[in-house]
């Protein structure tokens with residue numbers, strides 16, 4: 001007797017029906033790509049102040065649809081992610097608030113949390129959970145967005161006493177499904193911590209770069225250590241300025257502690273044994289930092305391939321690329337459904353993406369690539 005396999009269970013509905021990402025730049029674009037690639041929303045709508053950005057986001061396949069202004073259409077959204085620059089977040093929230101569906105989960109990705117959390121309470125947006133993915137890059141804009149940016153990143157969620165527990169639980173699920181690790185704490189606690197680990201290092205990197213700015217000999221001598229220590233000075237100046245100004249109270253406190261550290265080290269210059277102990281402690285701490293986040297690993301260039309539900313389709317993809325000498329650095333199965341699924345290939349260069357896309361197209365596969 002031939003056993004007929006049971007029909008596969010119907011695919012689970014996506015977590016969200018209509019997701020709106022407001023501000024489709026580096027982070028908003030990466031969230032949108034994660035939602036799409038991981039099939040977390042039936043459709044993803046991008047809203048942005050710039051038509052050029054919207055056109056680019058659509059052309060890159062970052063969003064399904066675009067809108068240039070808020071309106072009644074927002075009522076259909078059950079997820080709204082605010083991802084505009086810091087200073088635009090509160091005005092944007094006020095523009096969207098009249099149209100938000102009370103049942104929608106609303107979240108943001110801003111780098112400082114107390115202000116936006118208070119503003120959303122003032123606006124009466126009940127389903128709001130403030131968030132901050134601790135992942136990023138010095139290069140902004142939708143062209144640099146990629147879902148992998150958020151994978152394995154710590155993503156802080158900062159509910160207040162008024163945040164509904166169901167909203168917090170949905171926000172946690174969203175973060176986990178995007179491949180990140182949620183960490184929950186009050187907004188003020190978040191702001192104090194990022195003042196020390198993110199905003200203070202930014203100001204320190206500015207101070208260091210200013211010291212070499214006007215002497216060419218110094219910049220010629222600036223070696224790997226100097227470059228490593230000052231990488232964040234390459235971030236977008238306006239975005240970085242807005243971030244540190246928004247968090248200035250906590251940052252001033254961190255600067256006070258930093259100054260005391262420097263003074264102690266200055267005094268230790270005359271006490272070599274003390275300095276050795278400080279150096280050993282610094283090494284222990286630095287060496288025990290958790291392994292570098294995904295977002296800091298060498299950049300991969302993604303190609304997403306739709307895979308029909310037939311035997312050996314992944315084999316056919318990898319064989320075709322192998323025969324053409326394309327090296328696959330990373331591979332991820334994004335979704336398996338009854339009618340097929342998709343895989344993400346991480347390739348070494350934009351050229352490899354173009355090359356691989358033409359090989360796979362010729363072999364009959366549907367692909368979507370981003371160099």
Ligand SMILES: NC(=O)C1=CN([C@@H]2O[C@H](COP(=O)(O)OP(=O)(O)OC[C@H]3O[C@@H](n4cnc5c(N)ncnc54)[C@H](O)[C@@H]3O)[C@@H](O)[C@H]2O)C=CC1
Nearest residue numbers: 023025026027048049084085086088110111136137140141
């Ligand atoms: N860049 C990074 O590494 C990280 C940034 N963040 C936060 O994410 C947010 C976005 O930053 P990025 O993606 O880097 O910036 P970005 O500059 O790449 O993107 C911002 C997007 O928002 C759009 N925009 C500006 N004003 C707007 C408005 N009023 N309404 C709608 N859209 C508007 C811009 O056209 C642009 O497309 C910021 O609040 C930042 O604090 C959080 C974690 C990391």
Ligand SMILES: O=C(O)C(=O)Cc1ccc(O)cc1
Nearest residue numbers: 110111133134135136137138
């Ligand atoms: O480039 C990096 O490593 C960063 O740390 C970038 C960054 C910028 C802003 C944030 O709110 C969080 C992370």
